[in-house]
Amino acid sequence: MPIRTAGAVSVGVLMLLTVGCAGPGAGKAMPGASEAVTPAKSLPMKAIARPATWTDAGHKVHHLRITPTRLARGSDSDLAHIQLDDDLKGMVPYYLTFSYTNTGRKTVSEVDPARNFSVNGADGQAAEQVSLFQSNPMATSSGLPPECRESGAAELAAGATAAICRIFMLPKDQRPATVSYKDDGGDTLIWQVGGAKGGASAGMLPAGKSADGVTEDSRSRPVPLLITPKGVRTGSIADLSRFDLDADEKKLIPYYVTMQYRNSGKYDLLPSMSDGVALRTTGGRTVQKLTLIDIGGPGVGQCPDAVPHKMVKPRGTVTECSIHLLPKGDAPAAVVFTGEGEGSERVTWRAPADAGK
Structure with a gap:
């Protein structure tokens, strides 16, 4: 009987977001809002659409077509208004935008293929995918950087397409080499990221x-x-x-x-x-x-x-x-x-x- 150990996978990291709201103090700038914003730099990646599956909370399998459309390198100042966990401080944000199409025959609710995506360094180390927690329910802004505002859809009708953006954090001495999707059917889908100087990785x-x-x-x-x-x-x-x-x-x-x-x-x-x-x-x-x-x-x-x-x-x-x-x-x-x-x-x-x- 084999004894098996599973490989580690990247998990979402919760961060506290502080934003302005429509109430006392409304109109005040967010910390870092007055600073010059450096546009995110797009990295070479072919936007190839591929069939995939995604499993909902009820363990029902849904068929999608997914397409990573853009991977961009941000800067530290993009997240100046966000309370980062200590282990994320000093890392570089990368913004992955992808579209997904419901290729099934029925409407899909709460579809969330983002959790299956990963941005990976040349050494196979997965970036930390982070999600933002908005502490103020009356906030008028999501607080997401302008380069990452696609928010997906709560429901996706048959044949419909939505887009979503997620933030991934990598150490400064790492560069993305691949974007991957861990298909719930068991396979792994890979998209190569160019411009990584031959996939160099420190150490x-x-x-x-x-x-x-x-x-x-x-x-x-x-x-x-x-x-x-x-x-x-x-x-x-x-x-x-x-x-x-x-x-x-x-x-x-x-x-x-x-x-x-x-x-x-x-x-x-x-x-x-x-x-x-x-x-x-x-x-x-x-x-x-x-x-x-x-x-x-x-x-x-x-x-x-x-x-x-x-x-x-x-x-x-x-x-x-x-x-x-x-x-x-x-x-x-x-x-x-x-x-x-x-x-x-x-x-x-x-x-x-x-x-x-």
Whole structure:
């Protein structure tokens, strides 16, 4: 029976919006309103319409046609009147506008495909999608930046189209590489964003480059490592036919990540460093290792267990393989190793150009 861990997904972040209202004090400018507004800069992205599905709160599936029409880079001053969470301060806002058409035969109420969208950096890190909470119910302005005023529709008749804009926050050292839609049917839809200088991402190492890391031995003592990514390969779900996968997992595609570890410390290590390996995807997912219980079994031949099958001595090396399940349409963007113990840091490599082939 497999033990499974789900990849992290970006969630909406609530922010407090302070705006003027029709009452005492009406007509006062919002903080930052007198400041010069820098127009948002549109980024190159082809507005390709694609069929998609969206599931409502009652678990009913609706068919849509969605089209990202504009992605624009804003500036810090755009949100000067908004109380940002501490972890969002200093980030750059990006405004994603998209249209959606009801291709079904009935009117759809409270349609909200925005929650399925993601704006992603070159390393697969999903931006934080934020929503604004208006604290004053008498406010006459939404407080949204002028570049992001499309608000969607409460109901969408058959054949009707609406547009909506959402704010996504990325660190200043990141640039969008893709826009993605996590289809409720299971697949991932991807739109490439150009002008990202080859998809550069601060802190991401070239594929295959050796890097230092830290883990712990069985007595929680720190052990330095030299880590070398060896490859990312596509598998087949048939490779896992011996294991009890659920119906949704059987729709996914396994990817095999091979890493070599050199014990640069002075303590023996159990070969289990692959527990700290994750794949980030072009669709903004972080997919952890799939752990399969197979005591005494042959394992997965396409992704063998650690070699050698014994403790890793100081100055010794071990090669390990981990399995990660991705939805159709998605692809590896980066390999991430998260160490353990004092001095450990996250190390990120670009996925090899032939990843998935």
